[in-house]
Amino acid sequence: MPNLVVSTSNLLLLNFSVQRIRCKNSKRVVKRLNATQPKLMEPLTFQSSTTMNLANDEVDRIRFQDNNSNNLKSRILLRSVACRTNKLRQVSATVVDSDDDWKDNLSLNSTQRGVCAALWVALLTAATFGTNPATDPEVDAALISLLTTPGHFFSGEVNPLFEAEWYSFGFVLVIYLSLLMPGAQDQKPLPTVPFVVASGALGWFVLAPYMTLREIREEPITKSDVGFVTRNILENKIFAGINLASAWYVLTNVIGNSYSGMFGEYSSLVSTQALATISTFDISIMSLMMYFPMVEDMKRRGWEDKTVMVGMSKNVSIAVAFTAIPIFGPLLYLFVRPQLED
Numbered sequence: 001m002p003n004l005v006v007s008t009s010n011l012l013l014l015n016f017s018v019q020r021i022r023c024k025n026s027k028r029v030v031k032r033l034n035a036t037q038p039k040l041m042e043p044l045t046f047q048s049s050t051t052m053n054l055a056n057d058e059v060d061r062i063r064f065q066d067n068n069s070n071n072l073k074s075r076i077l078l079r080s081v082a083c084r085t086n087k088l089r090q091v092s093a094t095v096v097d098s099d100d101d102w103k104d105n106l107s108l109n110s111t112q113r114g115v116c117a118a119l120w121v122a123l124l125t126a127a128t129f130g131t132n133p134a135t136d137p138e139v140d141a142a143l144i145s146l147l148t149t150p151g152h153f154f155s156g157e158v159n160p161l162f163e164a165e166w167y168s169f170g171f172v173l174v175i176y177l178s179l180l181m182p183g184a185q186d187q188k189p190l191p192t193v194p195f196v197v198a199s200g201a202l203g204w205f206v207l208a209p210y211m212t213l214r215e216i217r218e219e220p221i222t223k224s225d226v227g228f229v230t231r232n233i234l235e236n237k238i239f240a241g242i243n244l245a246s247a248w249y250v251l252t253n254v255i256g257n258s259y260s261g262m263f264g265e266y267s268s269l270v271s272t273q274a275l276a277t278i279s280t281f282d283i284s285i286m287s288l289m290m291y292f293p294m295v296e297d298m299k300r301r302g303w304e305d306k307t308v309m310v311g312m313s314k315n316v317s318i319a320v321a322f323t324a325i326p327i328f329g330p331l332l333y334l335f336v337r338p339q340l341e342d
Contacts, residue, residue: 109216109292112216112292113212113213115289115292116208116211116212116289116292117208117212119204119208119285119288119289120204120205120208120209120212122285123203123204123205123208123278123281123282123285124205126277126278126281127205127274127278127281130277130281131274131277131278132271132272132273132274132277134272135272135273135274136273139273140273140274140275143158143162143273143275143276144275146158147163147166147167153253154253154254154256154257156257159262159265159266159269160253160254160257160258160262161254161262161263161266162266162269162270162276162279163254164250164251164253164254165279165280165283166279167250168247168250168283168326168327169200169203169279169283170200171243171246171247171327171331172199172200172203172283172286172287172327173196173197173199173200174234174243174331174334175290175327175330175331175334176196176199176207176286176290176293177196177197177234178234178235178240178334179290179293179294179296179297179330180192180196180214180293181193181196181226181227181229181230181234182217182221182225182226182230182234182235182297182300182340183215183216183217183221183296183297183300184226184227184230185225185226185227187214187215188215189213190209190210190213190214192210192214195207195209195210196210199286203279203282203283203285203286204282204285204286204289205282207286211289211292211293216296217296217300218296218299218300219300220300220301220302220341221300221340222340222341222342223235223339223340223341223342224342225340226340231340235339235340237335237339240331240334240335241335243331243334244328244331244332244334244335247327247328247331248328251328287323287326287327287330288323290323290330291319291320291323294319294322294323294330294333295317295319297337298318298319298337301337301338301339301340302338303337303338
């Protein structure tokens, strides 16, 4: 009985120590430890790496008491704690403190980050110097009013191609949310939600800094690792199907309202009006850059970016094949991608 009392106090001290341990991918590591170890104590959590030495000392103390204990239950409990803390010791030798993790991650995928930054500069340059000086601000204001006022959906007052492009920004927002939110937890140095949501109105202007600096997350995750909205909406196949059907509805309206000279009128609008110029350049960049988070999402789900045959002579990656078809390709990917494990 004395041994059991002393062991209990040690367990409390160890639990207090281990509660302050934190490492990279902590939740996933803790889940695996809790799933494999005997359920003889409360689940372990990581919060700080500074007390690992204290936990190690506690293991040695527990081992000493284990060897000198005649109480079977006490010995089983102590050995369980020692075993689990040894696993924490092994993990601590290979992890990086999360405060500096994003800095280390920043050095990875330099090509992807460079492309994101370069396209951001290109968009800013186009918006500043690439628009027609003769742009009529009143025409831009009238376009915005027609496109945002209920009752004017494909009424014929706006070029159908540009109207479809304008509405497609909503689909682009859904696609980026669905691709990025599974890896959004504790993102550094910038949070995910504000930048991605703002991109629905401001496009690549606000999304580019996040895409350039964010941590690349390719490790497998489960549904319990993501938030309520991601788990129940963005991962929902019905939601993906609704968006795919809505995109098809927009396309059918373009076809149904097409007329001779529609493409020429659209080209003239893009070349003369700043709103159309910047919007077209912006959505083109955002559609192109879906490739990188899509590849990351595929790896996260265990669906490697393998190759498929196109024709008889050319191999094109799956992610390229999806992104090559603007809007419809990425929406189709969201519909067919493997679901996160429970």
